[in-house]
Amino acid sequence: MGALFPHGWVHFLAGGLVIGLGVSLLFALTGRVGGLSTVYTSSWSWFSALPYFQQDRFVRERGWRLLYSVGLVLGAAAWWLATGEGGQGTGLSPGRLVVGGVLVGFGARLGNGCTSGHGICGLASLDRPSLVAVLTFMGAAFVTAWLVPA
Amino acid sequence: MIARAVVTVLAGALFGLGLTMSSMIQPEVVLGFLRGQDMGLALVMGGAIAITLPVYQLLPRLRPAPLLGGTFGRKASPLDRRLVLGAAIFGIGWGICGVCPGPAITGLGVGDLDLLWALGGIVVGAWLQGRLAP
Numbered sequence: 001m002g003a004l005f006p007h008g009w010v011h012f013l014a015g016g017l018v019i020g021l022g023v024s025l026l027f028a029l030t031g032r033v034g035g036l037s038t039v040y041t042s043s044w045s046w047f048s049a050l051p052y053f054q055q056d057r058f059v060r061e062r063g064w065r066l067l068y069s070v071g072l073v074l075g076a077a078a079w080w081l082a083t084g085e086g087g088q089g090t091g092l093s094p095g096r097l098v099v100g101g102v103l104v105g106f107g108a109r110l111g112n113g114c115t116s117g118h119g120i121c122g123l124a125s126l127d128r129p130s131l132v133a134v135l136t137f138m139g140a141a142f143v144t145a146w147l148v149p150a
Numbered sequence: 151m152i153a154r155a156v157v158t159v160l161a162g163a164l165f166g167l168g169l170t171m172s173s174m175i176q177p178e179v180v181l182g183f184l185r186g187q188d189m190g191l192a193l194v195m196g197g198a199i200a201i202t203l204p205v206y207q208l209l210p211r212l213r214p215a216p217l218l219g220g221t222f223g224r225k226a227s228p229l230d231r232r233l234v235l236g237a238a239i240f241g242i243g244w245g246i247c248g249v250c251p252g253p254a255i256t257g258l259g260v261g262d263l264d265l266l267w268a269l270g271g272i273v274v275g276a277w278l279q280g281r282l283a284p
Contacts, residue, residue: 004189007179012190015172016197022164023198024205029157031216033223034165036252040276052280064158069255071162076259078163079170087262090177092247094267097177100247101254101271102278103239108251109279111236112227115250116165118237119195121225124202129229136234137241144245145184 022075023120032064033125035117036072037108039065111137154218166256168198175257175265177248184245247271 005012026034042062045053080086090097108114111133113122118137122130172194173179183191210222227233244250249257249268257265 005193006188007173007190009190009193012172012193013197015168015170015174016194017168017201018171019165019168019194020198020201022161022168023202025164026158026161027202027205027216027222028209029217030154031220031222032158033225034161035225036165036250036255037276039255040251040272041280044277044280048277048280050280052283064155067155067158068162068165071159071164072166072169072252072256073259074159075163075166075168076170076175076256078259079167080260085170085260087257087260087265088176089262089264090248092177092264094264097247097249097264097267098271100243100245101249101268102275103243103246103271104250104254104268105243105272105275105277106279107236107239107241107243107275108272109236109276111233111238111240113225114240114252115195115244116252117225118227120198120202121206122227124199124206125225126203126207127225127227129227129233130225132229133227133233133237136237137244140238140241141184141245142186144242145181145248148246150181150185 019120023116023124026068030064032068033117033121034068035113035121036069037105037114037117039069040105041109042066107137154220157218165252166259168194169253169256170260175253175260175262177265177268180244180248180250180253184248243275 118130118133254269
């Protein structure tokens with residue numbers, strides 16, 4: 001276990017279960033499928049007149065998706081208040097975060113989902129395209145992380 | 151209407167809490183997984199799926215509608231070039247910065263301002279995708 005989880009494993013499993021509870025609660029009570037990348041596109045519908053952003057599916061969902069994102073921030077803040085563990089920052093350069101971020105945003109929206117949408121909601125739906133997406137982005141990320149210096 | 155909004159915020163809060171306690175908002179931890187140094191991320195995804203899978207699969211068979219009304223949604227994407235190309239580009243970006251769309255937002259809640267760089271990048275990337283879409 002030590003070799004696989006040098007920083008322990010309980011907090012990983014506990015965090016995953018709490019995430020599952022959140023996604024399940026949302027579905028059980030509202031029927032909503034709670035991936036986290038659509039909000040980036042649906043929120044642009046407030047600011048951009050481009051026809052792509054003004055599609056009904058984005059305009060219809062933009063309100064609850066923004067609320068869901070507000071919840072993310074509140075949940076993290078609750079953890080910060082309860083434990084005193086704030087943001088530790090990262091040693092990665094701003095340039096690297098921006099370049100990676102642009103590719104993440106473009107790719108996740110082109111592929112219609114990210115780690116949560118395809119990885120959690122898609123796999124839990126036993127959706128085959130999501131399985132293909134997960135294997136593809138995991139494979140691409142493994143190779144990239146190996147090639148890019150730490 | 152209000153109840154649905156409250157539940158949506160609460161569900162997001164659980165998601166954000168889980169991402170924070172499992173250290174998924176730290177790019178180094180994610181990159182450590184991608185480099186095969188720490189299998190934690192697999193445990194996070196596995197734990198989340200273990201709860202969500204039975205709920206997604208069983209609830210729509212047991213109940214006609216969600217508890218607060220409406221209909222059960224479904225994650226369904228067509229399997230096409232767009233999906234594979236998008237997932238590959240997302241994976242490359244994720245391998246570079248170790249930040250995915252959820253943690254980029256969640257990091258704000260613990261005052262992690264470094265993640266704003268990634269958040270800004272994702273916002274721009276999402277716009278570019280919409281701008282270039284046919």
